[in-house]
Amino acid sequence: MKHETIETNAGWLIILTLLVISIGGLVEIVPLYYIDETVEDVDGVRPYTxxxxxxxxxxxxxxxxxxxxxxxxxxxxxxxxxxxxxxxxxxxxxxxxxxxxxxxxxxxxxxxxxxxxxxxxxxxxxxxxxxxxxxxxxxxxxxxxxxxxxxxxxxxxxxxxxxxxxxxxxxxxxxxxxxxxxxxxxxxxxxxxxxxxxxxxxxxxxxxxxxxxxxxxxxxxxxxxxxxxxxxxxxxxxxxxxxx
Incomplete structure (x- = not known):
């Protein structure tokens, strides 16, 4: 499929845009399900006085x-x-x-x-x-x-x-x-x-x-x-x- 065809066809453009966004979202979201914690376990951090x-x-x-x-x-x-x-x-x-x-x-x-x-x-x-x-x-x-x-x-x-x-x-x-x-x-x-x-x-x-x-x-x-x-x-x- 030529790039020009995608740009001139609203249907294809919407479908492929959603596909790209979905892939990008999955790449960022899926790893979070395999991480127990996203906040590091460190000593010393306290609230402000x-x-x-x-x-x-x-x-x-x-x-x-x-x-x-x-x-x-x-x-x-x-x-x-x-x-x-x-x-x-x-x-x-x-x-x-x-x-x-x-x-x-x-x-x-x-x-x-x-x-x-x-x-x-x-x-x-x-x-x-x-x-x-x-x-x-x-x-x-x-x-x-x-x-x-x-x-x-x-x-x-x-x-x-x-x-x-x-x-x-x-x-x-x-x-x-x-x-x-x-x-x-x-x-x-x-x-x-x-x-x-x-x-x-x-x-x-x-x-x-x-x-x-x-x-x-x-x-x-x-x-x-x-x-x-x-x-x-x-x-x-x-x-x-x-x-x-």
Whole structure:
């Protein structure tokens, strides 16, 4: 059958298009029935602390996701630049996830610990002062605005409703102690959210000024945790291939 015949015959075009789509769909769907789990079994991944969670809110509010992705693809050039490719497990507590679809700026999946707190503060206040070629806008108000965390408990309860293991009862708290350890479980306990947020901000001193808790404290805390939860040195190369 000539290609011209297919293009000029609506019936053949519809039939063959559906056939191609069906084959493509089966190639993607059938393997899923032979995979027990698509989320990797790794240690270290935990929900965000109250301060990190508010920082993520700032990240979303300012539209950072429109220019920065948080998904390193399994290609050699990406791994050389950004590090180990992203795992599904690293985003399992994100609602919504921040994988992104555009990179006007670099991927941020593993930005945590790459720069100092001071660098992040300066970069957010005046990007071109540290990266001359940057086209990122300035965000000076982040260090000027006090952080509003009056609704942090409600925000954590909302995430708990969709499966994020924040605890409210003693039973839930004990389950988190067994799963994440006591130090992490304490930070995930909703009744202590306000005090946990204040303590983390003061101890971390993310914006360089302990006189108050600002939006800058929160967003830097969030950036500094990205990509730091999984210790990839514990896993052999190719460990996660079975999940792909």
């Amino acid at each position: 109250p301060l990190e969670l508010r920082g993520r809110d700032m990240y979303l509010r300012e539209g950072c996701y429109t220019c920065h992705s948080q998904m390193i693809r399994p290609f050699r050039d990406e791994e050389l630049r950004y590090g180990h490719y992203s795992l599904a497990a690293e985003s399992k507590y994100d609602h919504p996830f921040q994988w992104g679809s555009k990179r006007t700026g670099p991927d941020l999946a593993r930005v945590g610990g790459k720069y100092s707190n001071e660098w992040h503060v300066q970069h957010l206040k005046a990007p071109r002062s540290v990266v001359p070629e940057s086209i990122m806008p300035d965000y000076p108000w982040l260090v000027e605005n006090k952080l509003d965390y009056s609704q942090i408990e409600d925000r954590m309860r909302a995430l708990k409703a969709v499966g994020v293991p924040y605890s409210e009862t003693q039973q839930e708290y004990q389950a988190n102690v067994e799963k994440f350890g006591k130090d992490v479980a304490d930070k995930l306990h909703i009744p202590k959210a306000d005090q946990n947020l204040v303590d983390e901000a003061q101890q971390g001193n993310y914006d360089g000024d302990n006189s108050d808790i600002t939006e800058m404290d929160a967003i830097v805390a969030y950036l500094q945790v990205l990509g730091t939860m999984v210790d990839f040195s514990k896993y052999d190369e190719g460990e996660f291939v079975e999940y792909r």
